[in-house]
Amino acid sequence: MEHTAINLILQAGYVVKGVMIMLLIFSVVSWGIIIYKWRYFSKAKRESGDFLKYFRAGREPGGLNKLAKACEISHLASIYAAVYEDATISSHDDVRRALNRYGALEIARLEKYLNFLATTGSTTPFIGLFGTVWGIMNAFRGIGAAGSASLAVVAPGIAEALITTAAGLAAAIPAVIGYNYFLSMAKRLIIEMDDFSEDLLVFFDNLMNEPRRK
Numbered sequence: 552m553e554h555t556a557i558n559l560i561l562q563a564g565y566v567v568k569g570v571m572i573m574l575l576i577f578s579v580v581s582w583g584i585i586i587y588k589w590r591y592f593s594k595a596k597r598e599s600g601d602f603l604k605y606f607r608a609g610r611e612p613g614g615l616n617k618l619a620k621a622c623e624i625s626h627l628a629s630i631y632a633a634v635y636e637d638a639t640i641s642s643h644d645d646v647r648r649a650l651n652r653y654g655a656l657e658i659a660r661l662e663k664y665l666n667f668l669a670t671t672g673s674t675t676p677f678i679g680l681f682g683t684v685w686g687i688m689n690a691f692r693g694i695g696a697a698g699s700a701s702l703a704v705v706a707p708g709i710a711e712a713l714i715t716t717a718a719g720l721a722a723a724i725p726a727v728i729g730y731n732y733f734l735s736m737a738k739r740l741i742i743e744m745d746d747f748s749e750d751l752l753v754f755f756d757n758l759m760n761e762p763r764r765k
Contacts, residue, residue: 567689570682570715574675578722581671584664585729591624592736595661598625599740603747606631612758626657626740627747634755646755650748657744661737665730672727679719686712 602625605618616635622628633653634640640649687709 566685567682567711567715570678570685571718574678574682574715574718574722577671577675577678577726578718581668581722581726581729584668585725585733588664588729588733592733592740595624595626595740598622599627599743601625602628602631606750624660626661626744629657630654630744630748631751634751640755641759643752643756646752646759650751654744654748658737658741661740662734665733665737668726668730668733672723672730675719675722675726676716677719679715679717679722682715682719683712686715 599622602615602618602622606615606627610618612635616632619625619628619632619635630650630653633656634646634649637649640646689712
C-alpha cells in the first residue's frame with residue numbers, strides 16, 4: 552500500500568490516532584477562535600470609531616446612550632452605556648470607580664479566548680512529540696519482531712511517528728501567530744479605552760453638574 556500521510560495515520564496505533572484526534576480538535580478550535588476574533592476586532596474598531604465620532608461631535612447624552620446600546624460589541628460604547636445607566640453614581644469618585652470596573656470587564660471581553668490560543672501554541676508541539684516518541688517505540692518493536700533493520704522495515708514506522716510532530720507544529724504555528732496578533736490588537740484597543748475613560752470622567756463630571764439626566 553502506498554505510504555501516504557492518510558494511510559500512515561490509518562495504519563497507526565490507537566495512541567498515535569488518539570494524539571492526532573487531540574491535535575485536530577486543538578487546531579479546529581484554534582482556527583474557529585482566530586476567525587471569530589478577527590471579525591470581532593474588526594467590528595469593534597468600526598463601531599467604536601463611529602461612536603467616538605458622534606461623542607466628539609457633542610451629541611446629547613441620551614442620544615449617545617441610544618447609539619451606544621445599538622453598538623453590539625464596541626468597547627467604548629459599552630463603557631459609556633454602562634456608566635450612563637448606573638444609578639449608583641453620584642460623585643467624581645463614583646464615576647472613576649465605575650469606569651475602572653466596567654473597563655476591566657471590557658478588557659476581559661477583548662482578551663476572551665486568547666488563552667486557548669496561547670495554550671495551543673505551547674502544548675501541541677509537545678503532544679505531537681509524545682506521539683512521535685510513542686510511534687518510534689512501536690517502530691523499534693516492529694524491527695525487533697521482524698529481525699531486520701532495513702530501510703523498508705524502518706521507514707514506514709518512523710514516517711508514521713513523525714506525522715504527529717508535523718501535526719503538532721501545524722496546530723501550534725497559527726495559534727501562536729493569532730495569539731500575538733490579537734493580543735497586540737487588544738492592547739491597542741485597551742490604550743484607546745483608557746484615553747476615552749479620561750474623556751468620560753470629564754464628561755460625566757460636567758453632566759452631574761447639570762439638571763438630572765433622564
